[in-house]
Amino acid sequence: MMIKLLSIFLLLNVAVIAQTKTNNNPFIIILGIAQDAGYPQAGCDKDCCKRVLNDASAKRMVSSLALVDPATHQWWLFDATPDITAQLQLFRNKTNGVYPTLPSGIFLTHAHIGHYTGLMYFGREAMNSRKLTVYAMPRMNDFLTQNGPWDQLFEINNLSMKRLKADSSISLSTGITVTAFVVPHRDEYSETVGFSIQYQQFKLIYIPDIDKWQKFGRDIDLLVKESSLALLDGTFFKDGELAGRAMNEIPHPFVEESILQFSTLPEADKKKIRFIHLNHTNPLLDKQSGAFAELKKKGFNVAEQGEKIVLR
Numbered sequence: 001m002m003i004k005l006l007s008i009f010l011l012l013n014v015a016v017i018a019q020t021k022t023n024n025n026p027f028i029i030i031l032g033i034a035q036d037a038g039y040p041q042a043g044c045d046k047d048c049c050k051r052v053l054n055d056a057s058a059k060r061m062v063s064s065l066a067l068v069d070p071a072t073h074q075w076w077l078f079d080a081t082p083d084i085t086a087q088l089q090l091f092r093n094k095t096n097g098v099y100p101t102l103p104s105g106i107f108l109t110h111a112h113i114g115h116y117t118g119l120m121y122f123g124r125e126a127m128n129s130r131k132l133t134v135y136a137m138p139r140m141n142d143f144l145t146q147n148g149p150w151d152q153l154f155e156i157n158n159l160s161m162k163r164l165k166a167d168s169s170i171s172l173s174t175g176i177t178v179t180a181f182v183v184p185h186r187d188e189y190s191e192t193v194g195f196s197i198q199y200q201q202f203k204l205i206y207i208p209d210i211d212k213w214q215k216f217g218r219d220i221d222l223l224v225k226e227s228s229l230a231l232l233d234g235t236f237f238k239d240g241e242l243a244g245r246a247m248n249e250i251p252h253p254f255v256e257e258s259i260l261q262f263s264t265l266p267e268a269d270k271k272k273i274r275f276i277h278l279n280h281t282n283p284l285l286d287k288q289s290g291a292f293a294e295l296k297k298k299g300f301n302v303a304e305q306g307e308k309i310v311l312r
Contacts, residue, residue: 036114234275
């Protein structure tokens with residue numbers, strides 16, 4: 001009897017230790033999955049947005065991630081969006097308010113409105129932060145520090161800049177590294193990057209914006225295979241989605257193209273792919289749509305706002 005009780009005690013102890021280790025692992029919270037203008041989008045009176053106006057729970061914020069390290073009680077924001085006020089509150093709700101309101105740093109992908117304009121809320125008109133670190137590539141750095149109103153944020157020390165170098169890792173804490181890599185996109189004011197977030201053997205790839213996979217200077221299939229999870233540009237589901245607009249002026253890989261691109265991957269690799277940065281016209285925003293069912297049937301998925309992903 002004593003041996004049996006001892007065995008049970010040891011098993012329970014091992015389970016508690018394993019759970020404690022998992023609870024101390026870094027994790028990601030997806031703070032938004034929509035394209036730069038959010039969902040519903042301003043000025044849209046079509047059925048796709050009417051559905052959200054009648055159901056607030058269907059609203060989706062602009063694509064952004066929070067990277068959290070419980071061991072050091074720090075967290076970092078990926079892209080500062082126009083929805084940052086609500087996203088900071090979402091982060092607080094999802095983490096029970098145990099982390100600082102402001103992140104330890106902000107990583108920016110590029111200079112399109114959904115990815116950096118939230119920086120204005122760190123100014124003295126709002127949160128009045130003190131030397132909050134912004135991680136950005138050289139052109140993005142120059143764009144922010146040499147043009148108003150953004151330059152004021154750095155001049156009065158609301159923000160401080162740390163330049164990123166492509167394919168060079170930044171070490172954050174307890175084994176977490178972040179690496180920026182250049183992707184082809186409409187680079188009017190800055191270069192565009194994706195990010196690799198790595199902790200031990202776990203590797204997350206984040207590419208919210210890219211023109212086309214064929215223009216990418218890397219083998220995207222191999223990148224997916226080497227990753228544990230890939231959050232990839234799913235802006236538009238198919239060509240012709242924007243009535244009256246030339247979609248080649250705003251190129252992205254259509255999800256239909258991505259399905260074809262990744263069709264030869266093993267099922268285990270397809271499951272790693274979750275589409276993010278969805279335009280308000282994208283039927284994948286509606287889980288009851290035929291497009292969503294088709295995507296799931298073919299082994300892929302859509303990122304979920306508020307989702308927690310443990311790096312393990």
